[in-house]
Amino acid sequence: MHDLASFKDQIAVIGVGNTRYGNFPDADEYGLAAQAFRNAIDDCGINKNNIDGLLVCRIPYYARMGEVLGIDPRWTLTLPPHGRMSGMGIIEAAQALATGQAKYVALMYANIGRSRRVNYGGDENPSTWDPWGFTSPGAAHAMMFRRHMELYGTTTRQLAEVSVAVRYHATLNPDAVMRNPITIEDHESARFITAPLRLLDYCLINDGAVCIILTTKDRAQDAAKRPVMISGFGCRDSFTQSAISNFDMDFWYPAIQQAGVEARAMAGVGHDDIDALMCYDNFSPTVLFSLEGLGFCEKGESGNYVEGGTLQLGGKLPVNTDGGHLSNSYMQGWALNVEAVRQLRGECGARQVKDCEVVQYVQSTPCTRSIIYTRG
Amino acid sequence: MSNEYAKPLPKITKLTKPFWDHAKAGRVAVQLCRDCGDVRFPPSPVCPRCLSDNQGWRVTQGRGTLESWVEFHRAYWNGFADDLPYRVCLVRLYEGPVFVSNLVGPSDHSKLGAPVRAVFEAVTDEITLPKFELTGE
Numbered sequence: 001m002h003d004l005a006s007f008k009d010q011i012a013v014i015g016v017g018n019t020r021y022g023n024f025p026d027a028d029e030y031g032l033a034a035q036a037f038r039n040a041i042d043d044c045g046i047n048k049n050n051i052d053g054l055l056v057c058r059i060p061y062y063a064r065m066g067e068v069l070g071i072d073p074r075w076t077l078t079l080p081p082h083g084r085m086s087g088m089g090i091i092e093a094a095q096a097l098a099t100g101q102a103k104y105v106a107l108m109y110a111n112i113g114r115s116r117r118v119n120y121g122g123d124e125n126p127s128t129w130d131p132w133g134f135t136s137p138g139a140a141h142a143m144m145f146r147r148h149m150e151l152y153g154t155t156t157r158q159l160a161e162v163s164v165a166v167r168y169h170a171t172l173n174p175d176a177v178m179r180n181p182i183t184i185e186d187h188e189s190a191r192f193i194t195a196p197l198r199l200l201d202y203c204l205i206n207d208g209a210v211c212i213i214l215t216t217k218d219r220a221q222d223a224a225k226r227p228v229m230i231s232g233f234g235c236r237d238s239f240t241q242s243a244i245s246n247f248d249m250d251f252w253y254p255a256i257q258q259a260g261v262e263a264r265a266m267a268g269v270g271h272d273d274i275d276a277l278m279c280y281d282n283f284s285p286t287v288l289f290s291l292e293g294l295g296f297c298e299k300g301e302s303g304n305y306v307e308g309g310t311l312q313l314g315g316k317l318p319v320n321t322d323g324g325h326l327s328n329s330y331m332q333g334w335a336l337n338v339e340a341v342r343q344l345r346g347e348c349g350a351r352q353v354k355d356c357e358v359v360q361y362v363q364s365t366p367c368t369r370s371i372i373y374t375r376g
Numbered sequence: 377m378s379n380e381y382a383k384p385l386p387k388i389t390k391l392t393k394p395f396w397d398h399a400k401a402g403r404v405a406v407q408l409c410r411d412c413g414d415v416r417f418p419p420s421p422v423c424p425r426c427l428s429d430n431q432g433w434r435v436t437q438g439r440g441t442l443e444s445w446v447e448f449h450r451a452y453w454n455g456f457a458d459d460l461p462y463r464v465c466l467v468r469l470y471e472g473p474v475f476v477s478n479l480v481g482p483s484d485h486s487k488l489g490a491p492v493r494a495v496f497e498a499v500t501d502e503i504t505l506p507k508f509e510l511t512g513e
Contacts (some may be wrong), residue, residue, distance in 0.1 A: 122452030128418045129476040130384040133456045134464045142446040150488035195447040
C-alpha cells in the first residue's frame with residue numbers, strides 16, 4: 001500500500017485557464033471548455049498533443065470533448081455535474097499521473113446554467129421531500145444555518161461577514177462578475193430566498209468554463225511558468241444520511257476535520273502556514289462550517305472568528321480572493337483551485353496575498369475534499 | 377380534488393406505499409428491519425446496518441423534537457406561490473429517524489428541541505401529508 005505522504009509534491013499544476021463568466025446563450029459546454037483549454041495550453045506553453053489524460057465534469061460527452069480538442073487520450077474520466085467534483089477530480093488525476101497512467105492531464109469543467117435558467121430546485125432536482133415544498137441546496141444550507149444559530153448563537157450579521165469579505169475581493173478582481181462593494185447592512189436588508197438565508201448568501205450561477213493542466217514534478221520543469229505543487233490532500237465522504245441532500249446535522253464537522261488533518265499531515269504544514277483559503281462557498285454558511293471543521297477556530301466559534309474582517313485580504317485568513325462563488329461565479333470549486341494557483345504564482349495584482357506560499361482548498365459537502373498547494 | 381391540487385405529489389412505489397397507506401390512516405410509520413431492529417425513513421431496499429431484505433414498518437407516536445426550520449420566500453413550484461412564505465421543519469421522531477415536513481400552526485415559540493406532534497392533511501383522495509405543529513409544552 002502506498003503511503004499518501006509519498007505523493008507530496010510529486011504532481012504539479014502547470015496550466016490554468018478559464019473563460020469569462022456570464023450569460024452566453026449561443027455557447028455550449030464544448031465551445032466554452034475549448035476556450036478554457038486553449039487558455040490553459042497557452043498558460044503552460046506545452047503542445048496540446050502532449051495531453052494524454054482527459055477529465056470532464058458537467059460536460060455531456062467525453063468523446064465529443066476529445067474530438068473538439070483533437071485528442072485521443074490514454075486515460076479518461078467523466079464526473080457527474082454535481083457541485084463537489086473539482087476536488088475529487090484533481091485528486092483522481094494526480095493519482096493517474098503518479099501511477100504512470102498519463103503524462104499530462106487536462107481537467108475540463110463547463111457550466112451553462114445561467115443562459116439555460118438552471119435553478120437547482122423543484123422538478124430539476126426531485127426528492128422525497130417535494131410534497132412538503134422542501135427543495136434546493138440553498139434551503140438545505142438554510143436548515144443547517146438555523147441549527148447553527150440555535151446551537152451556538154451565531155447571527156446573520158456574523159454570516160454577512162463572509163459575503164462582505166468575498167465581495168470585497170471581487171471588487172479587486174477586474175474579471176469578477178459582481179464588483180459593487182456591499183456592507184453588512186446590505187446583506188441584512190437583501191430579500192430572503194429561504195430564511196434565514198438571503199440573496200447575498202447564495203452563489204451566482206453563470207455560464208463559463210475552467211481548465212487545469214496537471215503533470216508530474218519532473219515534466220513540470222519544462223512548462224512556461226513555475227509549477228505549483230499538490231502538497232497534500234484529504235478526503236472524506238458522508239453518505240449514510242443522504243435522504244436530505246446537501247444537508248448534515250453536524251455541518252460535516254467530522255468529515256472536514258479528517259480531510260483537514262490528512263491534508264495538513266501530508267503537506268507537513270500547520271494552520272499558521274496557510275496564507276489563504278479557497279473555500280467552497282455555494283452558500284455563505286458553508287464557509288463558517290469549513291473554518292470550524294478545518295480547525296481555524298473552535299466548533300461553534302466561527303461567527304466570532306469572522307467578525308471584523310478576518311477573511312479579507314490583509315486579515316488573518318484571506319478567503320476566496322477571486323470573489324468566490326458568491327461574487328464571481330459558481331464554477332463548482334474549479335475556479336477556486338485556479339485562484340489558488342494564481343495566488344501562488346503571484347499573478348493576482350490588487351488582490352494578491354503578500355508572500356503567498358501555501359494555499360488550502362476545501363469543499364465541505366457530502367464529498368469533502370481538501371487540497372494544499374505550495375510554490376514549486 | 378386531485379385535479380385541482382397543484383403541488384408535487386409523491387411517487388408511490390412498492391417501497392414507499394406502506395408509508396402512504398399509514399399516513400392516510402393518520403399514522404406516521406418508519407421502516408423497520410425485522411432482523412436487527414434498525415429504523416429509518418425514507419425506506420431502503422435492504423437494511424443499511426445488516427443488509428437484510430426482511431423489512432417491515434413500525435408505527436411511531438407521531439411525536440418528536442424540532443431540529444431546525446426554514447421559511448421559503450421563493451416558490452420552486454407554481455403550486456406553492458400562494459403559500460409564500462411557508463415553513464418547512466426538520467423533526468427528529470422519538471423513534472430516531474429525522475423527517476422533513478411543514479410546520480403548521482403558531483410558530484412564535486420555535487426553538488431547537490421544542491416538542492412537536494404530527495397532524496394530517498388529506499391533499500388528494502390518495503395522499504395524506506403528515507405535517508407537524510408545536511405542542512406548546
